[in-house]
Amino acid sequence: MEYKIIERRMIVPNIHELVVEAEDVAKSVQPGQFIILRPDDKGERIPLSVSDYNPELGTVTAFFIEVGESTSLLALLKPGDTIPTFVGPLGLPTDIENFGTVVCVGGCFGIGSIYPIARALKEAGNTVHVLLEARSQYLIYWKERYEELVDSVFTITRDGTMGYPGHISLLPDILKEKNIKPDRFIVNGCTFLLNRTSDVTRASGVKTIVNMNPIMIDGTGMCGVCRLTVDGETKFACVDGPDFDGHLVDWDEFRQRRLTYYDEETAPLRKSGTGTEYHCKLIR
Amino acid sequence: MAEEKKKKSKIKPNRVNMPKQTPEERVRNFDEVALGFTEKLAMEEASRCLQCKKPKCREGCPVEVRIPEFIGLIADGNFKEAAKVMKDKNALPAVCGRVCPQEEQCEKLCIVGVKHEPVSIGRLERFIADWEASQDTLEYPKIAESTEKKVAIVGAGPAGLTVAADLVVKGHDITIFEALHEPGGVLIYGIPEFRLPKAIVKREMDYVQKLGVKVKYDFVVGKTRTIASLLEEYDVIFIGTGAGLPWFLDIPGENLNGVFSANEYLTRVNLMKGYLFPDYNTPIKRPRRVLTFGGGNVAMDCARTALRLGSDESHIVYRRSKKELPARGEEVENAEEEGVIFDFLTNPIKLVGDENGWLKGAECLKMELGEPDASGRRRPVPIEGSEFFMEADAAVCAIGNSPNPLIPRTTPGLKIGRKGNIEIEPETGKTSMERIWAGGDVATGTATVIMAMGAGRVAARSMHEYLSGGEQENDIYVKQ
Ligand SMILES: Cc1cc2nc3c(=O)[nH]c(=O)nc-3n(C[C@H](O)[C@H](O)[C@H](O)COP(=O)(O)OP(=O)(O)OC[C@H]3O[C@@H](n4cnc5c(N)ncnc54)[C@H](O)[C@@H]3O)c2cc1C
Ligand code: SF4
Ligand code: FES
Numbered sequence: 001m002e003y004k005i006i007e008r009r010m011i012v013p014n015i016h017e018l019v020v021e022a023e024d025v026a027k028s029v030q031p032g033q034f035i036i037l038r039p040d041d042k043g044e045r046i047p048l049s050v051s052d053y054n055p056e057l058g059t060v061t062a063f064f065i066e067v068g069e070s071t072s073l074l075a076l077l078k079p080g081d082t083i084p085t086f087v088g089p090l091g092l093p094t095d096i097e098n099f100g101t102v103v104c105v106g107g108c109f110g111i112g113s114i115y116p117i118a119r120a121l122k123e124a125g126n127t128v129h130v131l132l133e134a135r136s137q138y139l140i141y142w143k144e145r146y147e148e149l150v151d152s153v154f155t156i157t158r159d160g161t162m163g164y165p166g167h168i169s170l171l172p173d174i175l176k177e178k179n180i181k182p183d184r185f186i187v188n189g190c191t192f193l194l195n196r197t198s199d200v201t202r203a204s205g206v207k208t209i210v211n212m213n214p215i216m217i218d219g220t221g222m223c224g225v226c227r228l229t230v231d232g233e234t235k236f237a238c239v240d241g242p243d244f245d246g247h248l249v250d251w252d253e254f255r256q257r258r259l260t261y262y263d264e265e266t267a268p269l270r271k272s273g274t275g276t277e278y279h280c281k282l283i284r
Numbered sequence: 285m286a287e288e289k290k291k292k293s294k295i296k297p298n299r300v301n302m303p304k305q306t307p308e309e310r311v312r313n314f315d316e317v318a319l320g321f322t323e324k325l326a327m328e329e330a331s332r333c334l335q336c337k338k339p340k341c342r343e344g345c346p347v348e349v350r351i352p353e354f355i356g357l358i359a360d361g362n363f364k365e366a367a368k369v370m371k372d373k374n375a376l377p378a379v380c381g382r383v384c385p386q387e388e389q390c391e392k393l394c395i396v397g398v399k400h401e402p403v404s405i406g407r408l409e410r411f412i413a414d415w416e417a418s419q420d421t422l423e424y425p426k427i428a429e430s431t432e433k434k435v436a437i438v439g440a441g442p443a444g445l446t447v448a449a450d451l452v453v454k455g456h457d458i459t460i461f462e463a464l465h466e467p468g469g470v471l472i473y474g475i476p477e478f479r480l481p482k483a484i485v486k487r488e489m490d491y492v493q494k495l496g497v498k499v500k501y502d503f504v505v506g507k508t509r510t511i512a513s514l515l516e517e518y519d520v521i522f523i524g525t526g527a528g529l530p531w532f533l534d535i536p537g538e539n540l541n542g543v544f545s546a547n548e549y550l551t552r553v554n555l556m557k558g559y560l561f562p563d564y565n566t567p568i569k570r571p572r573r574v575l576t577f578g579g580g581n582v583a584m585d586c587a588r589t590a591l592r593l594g595s596d597e598s599h600i601v602y603r604r605s606k607k608e609l610p611a612r613g614e615e616v617e618n619a620e621e622e623g624v625i626f627d628f629l630t631n632p633i634k635l636v637g638d639e640n641g642w643l644k645g646a647e648c649l650k651m652e653l654g655e656p657d658a659s660g661r662r663r664p665v666p667i668e669g670s671e672f673f674m675e676a677d678a679a680v681c682a683i684g685n686s687p688n689p690l691i692p693r694t695t696p697g698l699k700i701g702r703k704g705n706i707e708i709e710p711e712t713g714k715t716s717m718e719r720i721w722a723g724g725d726v727a728t729g730t731a732t733v734i735m736a737m738g739a740g741r742v743a744a745r746s747m748h749e750y751l752s753g754g755e756q757e758n759d760i761y762v763k764q
Contacts, residue, residue: 024508028508042563073565088508090507217556219504220690221528221688221689221690222529223547224548225544225545225548229539234539239690256641257641264562264569
């Protein structure tokens with residue numbers, strides 16, 4: 001099959017926005033689901049969270065970080081090019097109902113993928129606050145889009161160039177300061193952010209939903225590579241998730257499993273001399 | 285009587301050997317192990333057939349290939365006619381000749397086999413299919429006038445492909461929906477290149493597409509669209525989604541790095557061509573010492589793949605004895621020749637990891653065989669105090685699969701059996717829902733290619749009957 005690239009641009013350093021024509025997916029996708037694509041006929045199957053979609057135009061938007069051989073191929077795509085595989089929507093949608101007050105936390109590609117979730121939560125009548133987290137101000141995108149949509153938007157940057165300076169561990173204090181009493185947290189982004197946010201919300205006992213991103217192949221429950229332990233039980237992220245209760249995930253095991261192909265994946269990059277300085281938490 | 289005796293005394297007791305790559309050579313490549321008969325060898329083997337008046341072998345074939353007839357034609361050197369006789373009953377002979385468990389089916393009943401080695405029916409089937417493919421004169425059946433009936437087929441495995449091929453010639457408009465990016469089901473993602481070259485699967489697929497069948501890849505029914513939504517657009521639906529949900533052993537340590545399901549291991553290598561990494565981008569581990577748990581075809585495929593990926597030691601760990609191995613005889617023999625180490629009567633009870641979460645090995649128990657269980661095989665029972673440790677840096681679970689729950693979960697009203705299988709009426713393939721048929725592994729649990737094709741054929745007949753609202757010639761008879 002062939003799927004046309006409508007747009008591919010680097011939105012902030014190393015993070016690319018990809019818009020693909022895929023009518024069937026655009027018509028059926030819901031917030032929190034993902035797609036799997038292949039950059040070319042020799043490429044591996046790459047899962048990406050869906051960040052936006054337009055059923056009328058038949059387009060689907062996803063963000064990806066350039067971290068390895070396969071994503072560097074994606075980064076070369078131009079409008080009008082085609083890719084051979086684009087399948088979805090996969091996984092279960094994020095639970096949306098009127099919870100009351102929800103804090104959505106997004107980092108990295110998750111700044112994009114939490115957008116349709118925030119939108120749906122608003123539509124369901126929630127008070128929605130969005131926290132965007134990044135290393136520095138220049139890695140934050142779509143802030144204006146969120147400001148138009150939700151009740152409040154705030155940012156944390158590690159170098160303090162935008163919003164609160166520091167780490168996600170500031171979250172409880174920020175919420176106290178702003179007098180926000182959430183009924184639920186929803187987190188999208190790299191493993192590190194999902195894990196740390198779950199840690200800092202644990203004491204409050206407020207349900208924290210994390211959108212997991214393990215290694216995947218088929219995305220239909222066939223291979224089992226995406227398995228993780230939740231509350232002592234093995235789950236397949238691609239069919240039972242990708243959303244899980246962050247307080248019940250076995251994080252050590254999950255981080256470990258993500259590293260399975262670390263040596264193989266980064267080897268080609270090391271060889272070509274690129275990407276060595278960029279340490280992404282998604283892999284690490 | 286006297287004549288019969290004379291004939292029997294002339295039987296050549298031994299099979300003609302089929303040339304194979306030597307074990308030393310083949311463990312270093314992914315090329316097909318068996319090289320196939322030459323014309324001369326095929327005629328020689330075919331001449332061992334007694335041309336029985338009441339051929340037993342045929343009773344053993346799930347699709348009733350006219351076995352003595354095609355073998356007789358090979359013996360006479362009339363390959364063209366032999367191929368026709370074969371294709372008449374079996375649309376995928378190149379595949380079946382390679383992967384059918386012949387020793388349990390046709391060859392098991394062969395009269396020559398009573399005293400000697402049975403005629404190599406499977407190898408002759410393979411020969412004639414390959415011969416035909418090499419002729420460049422592929423004949424296409426006539427397609428009936430369009431009925432304007434729309435048929436949706438879910439899954440491009442052997443079951444779905446059979447339904448598609450059977451119904452397209454009747455003039456129906458066929459679309460296959462396949463979740464993966466290539467057709468073939470297990471034939472493409474599971475069974476390795478060295479046993480079933482992907483070019484052969486592709487050849488069969490091209491044939492089906494040339495007949496006018498449309499295929500939509502990257503389409504997960506139950507996700508991209510539901511069965512209910514397809515029913516709005518299509519007159520009838522066939523579900524042939526196979527048994528793709530892998531089982532794990534349910535013992536501690538299964539999520540350690542280095543522990544794979546057979547599906548993952550084989551898919552990385554076969555569908556994604558991980559053995560050609562980094563030319564192909566899907567990575568694959570090349571561990572030193574691999575344990576494969578299980579004893580079926582899937583387990584043999586994994587253990588032999590491990591050798592080809594360069595492991596020093598590849599073990600099959602099986603809880604019963606050699607006699608109970610469910611794999612095809614030929615594959616067990618191939619695995620032995622290639623140096624796979626069999627640890628029979630051994631059962632893993634715990635997988636042990638190092639401080640970084642990587643597999644170090646398996647704690648196992650020795651077993652002995654007790655009373656026969658429901659399947660008629662003697663049940664393995666643990667020997668107390670026999671724990672021992674097997675070192676390994678990779679383990680593959682090849683202990684079975686069940687049907688994928690995606691469609692059952694999203695299709696209210698579809699009756700599902702205890703094991704997650706879609707319930708069907710065996711004589712017709714009809715499910716509990718109007719206008720929906722199913723067959724193959726999704727209905728039976730993991731079975732065989734030929735059984736899936738047989739089920740497809742049964743369903744196709746019933747579907748055509750429904751679509752044409754009436755009677756139906758009974759040319760294709762399939763036993764259950
Ligand atoms: C490694 C291995 C070795 C084997 N060796 C042998 C052998 O030597 N001899 C033998 O006879 N049998 C063998 N078998 C068994 C045999 O392959 C199966 O019995 C047979 O392929 C079943 O055919 P099927 O059409 O029912 O399903 P499958 O071949 O499983 O095909 C099902 C197809 O449906 C697709 N699908 C699933 N869900 C969906 C969905 N929701 N939407 C769209 N598409 C979907 C799948 O991607 C797949 O392509 C082996 C099996 C394995 C795994
Ligand atoms: S289809 Fe299978 S069982 Fe039938 S004759 Fe051929 S090899 Fe034997
Ligand atoms: S990605 Fe294969 S089972 Fe989830």
